[in-house]
Amino acid sequence: MGDKKLEKHKYRTIRDYIKKRIQTGKYPIGSYLPSENDFCNRFGITRTTIRKALDELLKEGFIVKEQGKGSKVIERGKSLGLLTVKGISGSIDYEVETIVTEPSRIARWDPIIPFTLTNEEQKSQCVYFQRVRNINGHPVVLENNWYSLNALGLIESDEFVDGSFFKTLSRKHLIEIMGAEQELRSKPASIDVAKKLNILEGAPILHISVRFRTSKPGLNLYGDLYCDTSEYPIRNSYFL
Amino acid sequence: MGDKKLEKHKYRTIRDYIKKRIQTGKYPIGSYLPSENDFCNRFGITRTTIRKALDELLKEGFIVKEQGKGSKVIERGKSLGLLTVKGISGSIDYEVETIVTEPSRIARWDPIIPFTLTNEEQKSQCVYFQRVRNINGHPVVLENNWYSLNALGLIESDEFVDGSFFKTLSRKHLIEIMGAEQELRSKPASIDVAKKLNILEGAPILHISVRFRTSKPGLNLYGDLYCDTSEYPIRNSYFL
DNA sequence: AAATATTACTTGTACGTACAAGTTGGAATG
DNA sequence: CATTCCAACTTGTACGTACAAGTAATATTT
Incomplete structure (x- = not known):
């Protein structure tokens, strides 16, 4: 060996x-x-x-x-500086439930993504899926996700390990998250978002645009998140 | 030698x-x-x-x-995962101006701080100062800052190196930022905040509570920030 | 004069050795 | 039986050596 x-x-x-x-x-x-x-x-x-x-x-x-x-x-990713809902992935204090609202499918890139796509990504189609995170039965985060089809292929959302896309990447594809760039904005909820998060239209929500870099060359994960932070704030910590 | x-x-x-x-x-x-x-x-x-x-x-x-x-x-702190206003500290794209609106003074801890103070901190008084960050002449971030008086002593805000508290700590006191914990919330602007950021009351703003850990034992810096992200989003990146 | 090769630096990798420091379980002691 | 001690592990630090790989300025060649 x-x-x-x-x-x-x-x-x-x-x-x-x-x-x-x-x-x-x-x-x-x-x-x-x-x-x-x-x-x-x-x-x-x-x-x-x-x-x-x-x-x-x-x-x-x-x-x-x-x-x-x-x-x-050790379990990787805790000490990773990721933004997490207070309680999520700590998962001790709250009951967190992840619901796939749009199963992964081949789609076109959404112009809402505020990062510059690479040439390879622009030439490729992308895989899209949407999820909602519930805490104690209440929807808190609405998540849109994209990645380049050419770089990875379509991963069915019902095959996610523990409902986690990152765990799936690690365990089944040996791909790790190497870093991320994020943009944070506070804005009023659109009708669509308000409906899915069960809040009033115009209520302040946290809008997060994120690009995750992975250990697989050419593969980035793009996220567009809408968070209702009125009950559960978003947490972030990093050290040394 | x-x-x-x-x-x-x-x-x-x-x-x-x-x-x-x-x-x-x-x-x-x-x-x-x-x-x-x-x-x-x-x-x-x-x-x-x-x-x-x-x-x-x-x-x-x-x-x-x-x-x-x-x-x-190299200049430390860029690769540090700190939240920064897009452009701030990159300082290439935008003209950033820091104005001390409340000079540093001895005060009592503000109960708005959502972190648990240490015993030493609770027993000590604290130093407080407030700043506003302007980009292109427009106020974008309102900053409240506290730290334990016993752990460091009062640093006059007009002695800040380049207007930066962190640089002052590093250059004059050999203290470095070792990490941070943050909580992010989207909420409507209060009258007070709206006035200082020159926006409408109730407009969505990003509220950030942060505790910085330093290399000096017992010294933490607490921040309470209000960001108008309508023009300039908050950025955050980390790698490996 | 321009292109090439050399040389003298730099950091990167890997070998081998020795002992210090922390942990654990079993043997010796009381 | 309980305690102490010790031996056998673990990782941490530091020594010394050798050569590979990358950089930059100089010397050589064309």
Whole structure:
């Protein structure tokens, strides 16, 4: 199992090997990786190299290191600076329900997207789906999502892992979120949005336009979100 | 000049030494640090150690490394995930003007702060100041700021470096922003806010509550911002 | 004079070694 | 039996060496 292309950049090869095993659940969340010396013996490398690989996984948020114990696999994405509804994905305080209101289908790019599409994206059709997030039975976030059909292909919305598109990307396609750009606006709700969020037309809502960059070259995810923040504010935290 | 407390954690000592020289402008922004071998000779260490130190400075956003050239000092805080008005601090597209509307003074904590204060903060008085950010002559952001008097002391708002509180902390007090937590809400403008932002009462504005964590133990900065996003949206980006 | 090659730098990767520091479970002790 | 101690693990720090890869200015060649 060990010998693939170990030419140069050994640490990258090993980093990607470990990453893949984490993504596919062979190193489950909460478990400890084999020790550094284990990896050294297995792959015929030195600790310098495996430590470099683990350091990258640490930076990317796949593991944490505990001196004297080992390297523990963690759930990625919490420490990622993503905007989340207070409670969502923390999911302790509130009951969150995700409803697909428009199943994924092939469509044309919506001009509402305020980011500049790449040439490849403009030439390609896109996949679109719409979701609503409910908290305690009340709709709070209306989500429109797009991505380039050519870059990924159509993923059926009823195949989402735990109802999460990001988890689906990670577990089934080994694609990770690498970053995002966002624009935030406060504006009055349109009739359409007000209807879907069950609020009054003209009530202030938070409009978020976001572009997620992924580890797959050429694949970006575009989002257009409408949030009713009157009960549940949007949260965002980042560190170091 | 080299021998201070080199007992253990040499790389931390050297990291902090370099960091301090960056903060105080002895390694100016845009310049290149001495080469790794230079540092090795100067401090009597090996490249392993200096590289570890530089790696931390890289993670913290003080430098970037360029193979074959060297380590370049960069302006920190851009890659920091902070919410910024589109254009602010990029400051290329728009003319941004910061006006202190309430000079810093000793005050009591405002109950509007939605974060839990530490015991030390509750026992201490606080320093408060208010600012307005203008873009092209139009007020766009109204800012209320607090921090614990005991943790830092009163900094006069007319001593701010470039009008920036963060720059003042870094250059004059060697304190850096380590992270933040934010809550975002869309709501109608109150009379007071509407007046200061020169908009209609009830117009939708973006309300941001933020707690910045700093490198100085016990010091947090609390912000309460009201943004008129009708012309200039708020931006936020983070990577890896 | 222009294109090419060399040289002297820089950072990047990887080898190997040694010991410090933290954790854990079992052996020795009381 | 409870406590202490120790041995065997883990990761953390630091030493030293070697060569690869990228950059830029200089020397050489054309």
